[in-house]
Amino acid sequence: MTDTTPGTKGADTLSRLEQEGEIAADYLEGLLDIADLDGDIDMDVEADRASVSIIGETNSRDLQKLVGRDGEVLEALQELTRLAVHRETGDRSRLMLDIAGFRAQKREELAKVGASAAEEAKSTGQPVKLDPMTPFERKVVHDAVAAAGLRSESEGEEPQRRVVVLPA
CATH class of the missing domain: 3.30.300.20 (K homology (KH) domain)
Structure with a gap:
């Protein structure tokens, strides 16, 4: 019940x-x-x-x-x-x-990748396409990009699906 x-x-x-x-x-x-x-x-x-x-x-x-x-x-x-x-x-x-601790370490590395891509998108005003990633990796990057104040989306089909960081 x-x-x-x-x-x-x-x-x-x-x-x-x-x-x-x-x-x-x-x-x-x-x-x-x-x-x-x-x-x-x-x-x-x-x-x-x-x-x-x-x-x-x-x-x-x-x-x-x-x-x-x-x-x-x-x-x-x-x-x-x-x-x-x-x-x-x-x-x-x-x-x-x-x-x-593999995922925990990977999460830290990917958060840096997401933050760096967000900075690049901010400074250039151009979308930044990252290398293909697993769903877990993409989620971490999307979260890091959002924390940096930008939007991101996934494009492509597995196993070549990637994150694209969009400028403001």
Whole structure:
């Protein structure tokens, strides 16, 4: 039975996202056990989505295998984890997975790319087209551009979809 009391929608969403995180953590713990890898799992709710991180010793080679080249393995594991959550809840998940701080570091780098592109668009008055990016990367750049006070849009088709920063 769903609580229809006014003001509980946020609490319902939070508990649903916490449930997603717990399901994902269980799935990932099983994966780590099968692969005989060491890592701790940290769960959080950020920006209206569940966030799960596998953390281990700094520069753990084992966890780097789960990241892969340019995060390719991490992207695949995120999709598998989302499918595991979907199987349990019946709802599509927007869960974000990070391993060994890869996404956190990537987010910092991409925020700088977005801010730099915004500055270039401001100074030249011309649109700035960036290299193709994954959906995660584009989202971070769009956020950085918005924080700099400009607009941006995505153009093209996957896997060649890119961000275009628009001048004021």
